[in-house]
Amino acid sequence: MVLRAWERYLLYLLVALAVFLPLIFQFEVWPNIPTREVLGVYDTVDGLTPGDTMVIAVDFDPSSMPELDPMLRALLRHAFAKNLYVIGVNLFGPAGTGIGLKAFNDVGDELGKADGTDYVFLGFKPNLIAAVRALNENISEIFTVDAEGRVTSQLPIIQRTPKLKGNIKYLVDLAAGETVRPWIAYGSTPGGYPMGAGCTAVSFADYFSFYQSGQINGLMGGLKAAAEYEELVKHKAVASAGMNSQSIVHALLVLFIIAANITFLATRRRRGGVA
């Protein structure tokens, strides 16, 4: 069974309407009730004492931005509201530096936090394994300057937290690729700090085994988890709005599948058993 071009265009149009209409005429399809995996990250951040330091690894690039950027912003909002010090780093690819820097500065400015004192975004370094091991031992050695070109050894936040091992209370890796595994093996396990992760919906099933084994204490998967975190920090933003579109598109896809199967079976019956 081959779709004609206009039938294909009709499907595109229906999906486009399902995505755009909830964004234009904002309404809530259903609430994003937080799951246990997302609560794992939220409860850990919420349980930290003001003045503690946490690390957020911005290990994604523009291709995963729609899913992971809202997660990053919700997490930053939570950490800054709790008066935590936040160190950002990107060990995935150079294109993630701009995204991380913008999110840190946007949320930091909004909540009145000082760049270099309350938070810092270090930028990108290649060779993930070597970089993670070096961060555990001496931040200034591997990141001589931060993403804005400032000497890291002179920044108050790095003077307070010269290395990850023994100094940070939590690490969350927002991963578009295979960065969670090295962070567990070379960062959190030898460094002795707990770790959570956020990933794209595609990787969620892959990383679930690490949540089940307790190697990470929370796991956020895709736009849905970002919307749940926004719900938890009581600041509905991009992810919550996006999930309305997402929910309608899912319902539409289920209808497409049912309709396609009915058409397929009807065609087969008409042709006497051969589709």
Place this chain on the structure above:
Amino acid sequence: MAAAFEYIGIWIAAGLTLMMLSFLYRDNPFFRLAEHLYLGLSNAYIVWLLWATIILPDFIGRVFINLHPEEEWHADFWFLIPGLLGLIMLTRMVPKIAWMSKWALAFVVGWGAGVVIGPTLTTFILAQVYATFPIVNIEFVNGAPNWPSVVNALLIFICVVSTIVYFFFSYEHKGIIGKTARLGIWVLMIAFGASFGSTVMARVSLFVGRAGFLVREAEPRGHAFSILLTLGILIAVIAHLVGKRRQRLTPGGTSPAEQPAK
């Protein structure tokens, strides 16, 4: 001035987004322009970023030049070794001396193997095997086992074992091994189904992300989304009409709307 640049930048981004989406109609010059711009600009940005944040501060700034004159600085000649190894990687482009690149590769592979073996064993094998045992996953409430967690723990154990048996080829898949392997196939299919469902969700999220940009950021700035979309539709309609006219002149042709999907 910065606001004006941002305004123009968002118009350009909205236009490029619509150009990319125009591929849904069919391949066209606007899509190709946006595609080439994307590849060119992202590569240029990454090259600049690698130079500015890695080569300059981590090699040149450590060995040759003091990039921060206010700081005390001593040349660290140890960094010449990785710098040299990095440079000889480029010898692959000259066939006569391409063999030199093997030194750098040997160093990377040797270092990698040495560093990776230990943590891989403890983190990815032992910890994961331990987490598979049912007793580890059973939760207790007031000393009594929580029955849903018991079912869950047994399910994890059975699913993992049956999947491993499916990939165990030392014995023929007959009898109990055959039945267990068959169960393993079902487990794999369910896992692939879950991954596929998540993949669909992720792809829709990407479209939602761009749609959100068009509605929330482009539209408030001079109705960029509405104007550019109208312009795009007009161009598509004109192109379609011109195509139809050409078809009439060449009998036997079909318009894209009549062509079957590939």
